[in-house]
Amino acid sequence: MQCEETEKYLFEFTDGGLTDLEHTAVDQHLQQCAECSRLLSDIWETASQSANWQDVSVPHWEKRSLFFGAGRDQPGSWPWLNLVSVAASALVLIVVLFQVEVMSSETGFTISFAGQKNLVSQDELQRSLSMVRQESDRAFNANVDRLTSQQVTTNQLLLRSILEASRQERREDLGTMMVLWDSERDRRNQMTEESLRFLIRNQAEDKRELRGLTQALRSIDNPQDENL
Amino acid sequence: MFGQKSDEQLIRDAIAGVERAWLVLIRRYEKRLYNYALRMTGNPDDALDMLQEVLLAVYRNLSTFRGDGPFPAWLFRIAAFRCTDFLRRRRPNMGGTEEVEMLEDQHGQYRPDAVMSGSERNSIILSSLGTLPREQRMVVELKFFQHFTFDEISGQLGISSNTAKTRLYAALRKMRKVKEVSLAM
Numbered sequence: 001m002q003c004e005e006t007e008k009y010l011f012e013f014t015d016g017g018l019t020d021l022e023h024t025a026v027d028q029h030l031q032q033c034a035e036c037s038r039l040l041s042d043i044w045e046t047a048s049q050s051a052n053w054q055d056v057s058v059p060h061w062e063k064r065s066l067f068f069g070a071g072r073d074q075p076g077s078w079p080w081l082n083l084v085s086v087a088a089s090a091l092v093l094i095v096v097l098f099q100v101e102v103m104s105s106e107t108g109f110t111i112s113f114a115g116q117k118n119l120v121s122q123d124e125l126q127r128s129l130s131m132v133r134q135e136s137d138r139a140f141n142a143n144v145d146r147l148t149s150q151q152v153t154t155n156q157l158l159l160r161s162i163l164e165a166s167r168q169e170r171r172e173d174l175g176t177m178m179v180l181w182d183s184e185r186d187r188r189n190q191m192t193e194e195s196l197r198f199l200i201r202n203q204a205e206d207k208r209e210l211r212g213l214t215q216a217l218r219s220i221d222n223p224q225d226e227n228l
Numbered sequence: 229m230f231g232q233k234s235d236e237q238l239i240r241d242a243i244a245g246v247e248r249a250w251l252v253l254i255r256r257y258e259k260r261l262y263n264y265a266l267r268m269t270g271n272p273d274d275a276l277d278m279l280q281e282v283l284l285a286v287y288r289n290l291s292t293f294r295g296d297g298p299f300p301a302w303l304f305r306i307a308a309f310r311c312t313d314f315l316r317r318r319r320p321n322m323g324g325t326e327e328v329e330m331l332e333d334q335h336g337q338y339r340p341d342a343v344m345s346g347s348e349r350n351s352i353i354l355s356s357l358g359t360l361p362r363e364q365r366m367v368v369e370l371k372f373f374q375h376f377t378f379d380e381i382s383g384q385l386g387i388s389s390n391t392a393k394t395r396l397y398a399a400l401r402k403m404r405k406v407k408e409v410s411l412a413m
Contacts, residue, residue, distance in 0.1 A: 007397055008390070011378070042400035049356070050372040052349045058262040059276055063254060066280060067287055068247055 001029040006036050014043055235299040243291050250290075254283060257300070261307060267369055268311050270358050274318070282310045304374060305384040308366060315362050359406045364399035367392055 006029045012018050013026045030037050094100065103110045233241075233252070241249030261282055265275035285306050293302055357365050370381045371392075378389040385392065 007393065010397075011393070038404065039397060039400060042404050046368065046372050046400060046403070049349075049353055053263070053267075053353055053373065054347045054350055055259055055263050056266055056272075056350070058258050058279070059272065061276060061280065063251060064247070066284065067250065 001025045003029075003033060003036055006030070006033070007039065010036070010040060010043065014040070014047075236295050239290055239293055239295075239299070242287075250287065257303060258283070261303075264304075264307060264369060264374065265311070267354065267357055267373065268315070268362070268365060269318075270354055274314075278311060278314045281314060282307045285310050301376070301380055301384070304370070304376070308370070308384045311366065312362070356403050356406070360399050360402055364395050364402065367395045368399050371396055 006026055009018055009022055009026050013023065018026065030040060098113050101112045103112065233249070235253065235256070238249045238253040238256075242253060258279065262275055262279045265278040265282070266272065269275050269278055286303060289306065293299065357368065360368065366385065367381060370376045370384065371378075376384070378392050381387075381392045382389045387395075
């Protein structure tokens with residue numbers, strides 16, 4: 001076995017992944033070849049060194065902001081928005097470059113490209129523009145008039161309803177006052193009547209007492225009369 | 229009942245938008261990846277940058293993981309791509325050739341002494357790896373530290389198994405040579 005072939009099997013030799021025949025052949029070559037033996041030692045040494053590596057801790061870093069910060073894509077999200085914007089840009093470019101015009105008619109749509117349609121002159125554009133402007137002015141004025149008349153009618157109706165409500169309130173107040181006044185008058189009449197009855201009763205009693213006193217005096221002045 | 233979720237389960241959850249699943253998956257592999265990056269770059273700052281780049285690339289490509297092989301193999305395939313890209317960007321005019329080692333030392337990019345928390349043995353390993361061109365260093369890393377087979381290494385690096393072996397033996401000879409020179413001095 002030559003060096004080149006031995007190198008091919010050297011790792012398998014260390015792993016024990018060779019057949020007995022291959023293993024023997026590699027082993028025999030290693031006993032004869034200093035360079036291949038050194039290479040085998042290098043493998044052992046590096047493997048030993050790598051086993052001695054002490055894992056270093058990862059310094060703190062902000063994971064959330066890196067992956068879930070604003071504007072970050074979801075894993076595997078298809079950048080369809082980019083495609084849409086590219087497609088839209090391409091469409092606009094085609095429309096501009098080829099002067100594409102889409103016109104609707106009774107039979108459907110008509111797509112025409114540059115040169116198939118007459119260009120509109122500047123004067124026609126001006127005339128159309130002034131007509132549109134006049135039309136819009138007329139419509140605006142008509143709207144203003146309509147709104148003004150509506151407003152006046154509304155104001156009148158509002159005023160009428162306010163006056164009616166006020167009249168009704170005054171009527172109710174007057175009615176209430178009349179009822180109160182009537183009741184007060186009845187009460188006072190009743191009181192006056194009672195006072196008069198009291199006075200009449202007192203006068204009658206006074207008369208009776210006076211009559212009694214007069215008779216008593218008469219009897220004192222003429223006692224014979226009494227004896228007679 | 230309270231067993232850990234498998235990588236595949238976590239990946240499914242992460243794709244479905246469960247942030248926690250992705251963070252658990254990161255925690256499971258970040259130390260291994262960081263140490264990988266540390267040995268490849270030779271200094272902690274670059275290692276952390278590279279770790280973040282790798283994880284970001286994995287996150288973006290998570291839905292392409294079909295599960296027809298072990299997740300670590302897929303993860304380290306992406307890591308190998310990102311690592312090569314990272315080291316190339318860091319020194320854009322240099323390939324993975326023999327001249328790299330001297331230039332790297334001159335520019336002080338590979339700084340094993342900068343590994344603050346590493347032991348002396350780590351420093352010796354980093355010094356030894358620092359003498360290798362990045363292509364050879366990558367094969368040594370994948371074979372001796374990640375314990376991948378030559379077939380897996382060839383799949384990850386897009387080279388044949390024989391090329392991987394050739395690079396590995398060249399790396400071993402190179403490290404031996406450097407060691408002999410340093411002992412002689």
